[in-house]
Amino acid sequence: MTEDEDFDLPDEEFSFVTLFAACSDIQEQRKRYKVERFVQDVVSRYSLDTFKTFFRVSKTTFEAILENIQHIPELLLREPAAGRPQISHEKDLLMMLWYIGSQETIRSIADRFNVSESTFHSHNRRLLDVFQKYFLQKFVIWPNDVQTVNNEFEIKKNFPGVIGAIDSTHIRIKPPNGHSNDYFNRKKFHSVILQAVCRGDKRFTDIFCGWPGRVHDARVFQNSPLRQRGPILCGQCHLLGDGAYPCKRWLITPYRNRGNLTRDQIKFNQILSSTRVIIENSFGILKGRFRRLQFVEMNDISYVVKAIITACILHNICILNQDELDEHFDNDPQQVPLIIPMFENDAEGQLKRQLLTRQLAIT
Structure with a gap:
């Protein structure tokens, strides 16, 4: 048997191996890696420059915006559904800024902040509504x-x-x-x-x-x-x-x-x-x-x-x-x-x- 023949596989076996490898790749891609305590343990340790790189505003600007949204009726903290943690104004704003400031997928952002995609959508939309209703005529x-x-x-x-x-x-x-x-x-x-x-x-x-x-x-x-x-x-x-x-x-x-x-x-x-x-x-x-x-x-x-x-x-x-x-x-x-x-x-x-x-x- 030649060296080349050593690596030859029957067509049926080759097709099976190829299919198995492809399925394994797809399963790997489908794995979800949610980040627990991303805001508390990761964002809190960002330097000022790193914070601005990811959220596209300075920490000072972020804190000023956060202060402005604290008492808006639509954003008053509601009782979370059973078994779900409450999402703070800080996390809401960070998620929205990450979304506006990047081309990252919704799925990836949701995983990063350890929320479901539906939760991200609802909170993001609520904050977009608030900005248009309360801040458009104030800042533009x-x-x-x-x-x-x-x-x-x-x-x-x-x-x-x-x-x-x-x-x-x-x-x-x-x-x-x-x-x-x-x-x-x-x-x-x-x-x-x-x-x-x-x-x-x-x-x-x-x-x-x-x-x-x-x-x-x-x-x-x-x-x-x-x-x-x-x-x-x-x-x-x-x-x-x-x-x-x-x-x-x-x-x-x-x-x-x-x-x-x-x-x-x-x-x-x-x-x-x-x-x-x-x-x-x-x-x-x-x-x-x-x-x-x-x-x-x-x-x-x-x-x-x-x-x-x-x-x-x-x-x-x-x-x-x-x-x-x-x-x-x-x-x-x-x-x-x-x-x-x-x-x-x-x-x-x-x-x-x-x-x-x-x-x-x-x-």
Whole structure:
């Protein structure tokens, strides 16, 4: 018998061995390793840097949030079911932050915190509800310190009168059953749209989320509350947007370049673009810190939206607490050329843009 023949097996025996090995691998994968006392024995020993690495916020920020949720009626500790331990506010918040800040599976997170998947789902959803109900209007607010915001923008690129920058971003999702095409966007993946305005320090001051990815940014804007409230909110100031938006007295956009722009108009477009880019940076920071937003796999779209809104709230809380995290997600690594629809630009908006063009030409 040759050396090669030594290792030959009959086809039937080979098939059995292969099948047995495959079944063993599957059984191994199915083993559940729940971690007992993860919060008490493991998290409590994390260094400050390690805590922030896993939970995406500093320990100080975490404690501030924990203090804010202690007395919310929906989170008052209830009597646990027979034989089940009570879950503290601390553990609830840690589970939610781990979820928002990672791409770990629900099964893995539940095992890590020694709870069932159904318990994780119910507690996570309850906390997402609480953030939207109690914290959205507390932390995502339109600025009343108008001059401060104007200065935040003007000090960067000399663009005067700016109250915020507006844009939309696509949040990759698992499409809901029966509506896959509605959520398939021009970038060739399924998403929901987050429209946001930010100020110069990258805090979001207005968010509107939930429209299917197939819808154009312009239609999302036209149906957002900001479209109606914008003139009053902005007053004599203005937002900066890209060419997907109409030019209005309170929303300044670039000139469309058909090859006939003047030198001053080209300069205006360049300054507007370099000022407005802060909203793209904000989206990159948001997705870099709260990595669940790189792909949200939930069956219920309403809770996809609540997870996104919660991440935006946490983003603002971190900025207010000077809690920086130097991780940036490349928001749109493969830009698809945007087909800009024709708008009836506001005559007042066009006049204001001309005045701003002259003003910036001499800076």
